[in-house]
Amino acid sequence: MFNRLKAVRAIAAAAAVAMLGSLAVTAPAMAEETVTPLTPDATGTITIDNVEAGVHATAYKIAKVNVDGKTNTPLDPEFTWDESVASWVRAKYRSYISDANAVSDVFQQMPSDTDGLEKTEDGQNTGNATKLATFYDDLTSAIANGDTPATPDAAEQTATGDTLTFENLPLGDYLVLLKNTDTGDSLTNGTTVYRPIGVAIQPEWNEKTKVWTVKNATATAKRSNASIDKSINEDAKDHISGEDAKDAGSDTVAIGDEVTFDLRSDVPVFPANAVEKNYMIADAMGTELTLNEGSIKVWGYEGAKFGNAHDEDTPVPADAYTLTVNGKDLDGKDATFTLNFDYEKIRKWDYIHVQYTATVNENAKVDTAIDNTAKLQYTNNPYEQDSHTTIPDKVKVYTYGIKVLKVGVVDGVEKGALTGAEFSLRVNDKSAPIAFVKVGDAKDGHYRKATAEDKAESTVTNLVVGETEDTKGRLTLDGLDKGKYQLVEEKAPADYNKLSAPIDVTIEAERDRGEFTGKVVNQTSGYWDGTVTNRKGRLPNTGSIGTTVFTVGGILLVAAGISIVARKRRS
Template structure:
């Protein structure tokens, strides 16, 4: 009797972790899993008493299995265990003696499925009544292309109570995150530092300059029932938008307990353990059998980190630059992990960038219809003291440390020149603070003496909670602040913020140390010398008269 009870414990504990509520004579099986099952009787049994917690005594092979061929394969597959077993009861005794070994239970269920009598399956799509015995419940749900997990369950059906199927089959999940390049991602966008805590740095939404390298993170979980599989396929399918270019050589893969553990390169998985494919904006990291990787275990995480450069094809404003990932994984431990796979739902992140439009006007005509000034030349500096470089279309191509010189043709990419409409554009800017300096004024106008501070202010969903999939929920406001003036609205849809800069005509008074001051000094000196000469001459004349 003790061995029989141990068999019941083994069956309940190990075969795909189904939970058994105590059943009844002609027991009703309640299926609330959303899957369809067929039940096959493997062992017949009798109950020693009316005690509903009592286990069944195995009396023979059940109606749902070909006992002779089943026993023969058990002996062939594992002669050490089943070599001396010649009956259903003796097989049950072997299982009982190995009730702490999940591999024995898993092997038994998989071999049993191969010898079930298909015509003896009892549908458990809704409710069904079963007589006493031990049954193999086989999941009939089609899983190809879905995120389901197929499973086997061996349960005892006694003569009291009901069985309620509650599947605890586990499956992996995946998230994608993008690192924001700001110190305080939910507040002041001017405080920048090169790196910070992963827990606060990676989010669902970020904004960057065109040309910046954007860090991404893919976080996949490993299922709790990993040990039920002989092999386990595990493939990240990541897709970049047209506005992002994968940075060659930047990808690393880690096996960790938490994402923060990726700071330790001891957790890096060697490149030889997976296959990396990058083509047509898609990144695939494929493990044919992730169980063969050192450190991999149920409940661990697989983290993929890489960088992609925001390029000139980046979408400005809404709808942003969307990127997504899904995970393909083994979902049929019945076959040992070979063959069938499922897919997780896709997870998305967004990267935004913006456009600055500056219009140069005649200050005397400021108003509804100002005069636009062509030929004004500017340079634009960010809060780190670097100067923007743009292409012929005004799209950002990079940043340099030295202020561009309008007289130097080699610096032309850093000179922003107003066109006939008084306009120049800088396309592909991150949110942040910038400084605009006029280096050449239009002919006949005074050059601006001081830099103009420009703040591009974007309100983005910088946390872990952007789940709607709607870009308008990720970027909710866009503003600009010019100097000490008030904030004014930009256009969220186009991603454009605009500023107007005035020039005025008129003479410029000489400054201290300029040539004008020298003229004053020279004129004064001449006047003083003239006065001295007149005084001396007058004295000499007076003396001559005497």
């Protein structure tokens, strides 16, 4: 770790297994630093960039630098392990410690860790975490679990921007642990998984001044982030699916329709010795949706997160996750289903892809969005128990309806709402009537579209308008998709003419920047709203009232004449 002839190494520890991902970057200081002469009491700084504001950092001093107080030059041994970790190093990494707890040449001569992966002779990654990365990961876990003789002395700092700096630190080797602040709400906890950093403030020979000085440390934190993306009916057209867009995606449905959902989430990179490696996908559907349990499929894949065809994904083995229907997520909140993954069995993939279907049920309401929220929950402070963050993504669907008011007109004068009318609803003049189920009071004229689970005896196709004081003449139909329909009058109110042709109804769904709003175009709600008029069942009269009287009188006189003529002929 120590090398006074080279720039400071920033070692980001990570998992010591294949395909763990890049871990650290050595970043020598870019700006000229103030030169600090070397003394036994000299101090220096550690600067770490690539962090998020609010991240809490702890710098544990795990080794010290030995300086001669008379000559202000490094002693031999130059570096010794701190008593708090020395026995642990001796037990676990014997070749890294020499007599008198000195840091061994084996450790000092290890190559700098630029990306957390071992290299082949031609400079290619082997996919295995470097020995340095493994060491710092293992030591961090030991400190977290209390497996070291004591907790090393530490300094603490909180980032206010994308860089944090420790100042006035004694010379030595430091293990820096970056931690997301626990807000008490996993939805607002940090989403970044940081790996521990090994970095040293150490002596450096200044060739220009010919004296020993203090070399400050600068490192770039290595981290991984994860997110989840939820989409709806990806393979269908004429809507926004929500793919690769946060809290976007909407579609229109009818009761009984099957809806397809896709979830894609990143697999974060956890250090091999992390205390916890929780990784869960939870899905919470509205009560208006019924999960089709047998439809759940889980794949793993690499490469681009989006645009990957399903047949190119690899099915995730069933023993790599636990599926729970109607369970709880990591926050103890209700979930329609959860997939709790065994991280070690999915770490080889970049992403997880989940697909399933759900059916719109009888609980669907017009003017109410049917929400479906997916959550990715994973450990965000890998060296702590019960630490996780939650990342949600939501899509929604809407259903629509038809409202009709039946009124009567006599001699051009509207006579108000009429009862007794019956209608059927069809897609077109060649289709069968759509089946509905009565909603609420038997006489209020309210129906919703029937589902496959509704018993035949409970469904109707003749839809009777309301008869109560509040619903007289009104017909309300719920649970329809957008599109064209025909409303056919099957029975007219008593003493009124029955309509001879169907009424064309078009439910045109309103959009806002491509997303459905749940309203019908030119309406204030999700209903197509119209009035259907019936006229009195009689022929119209002509002439004035006087003419009518004389006409009737003339008819009577003619009838009397015919009677007289007939009698004369018989006599």
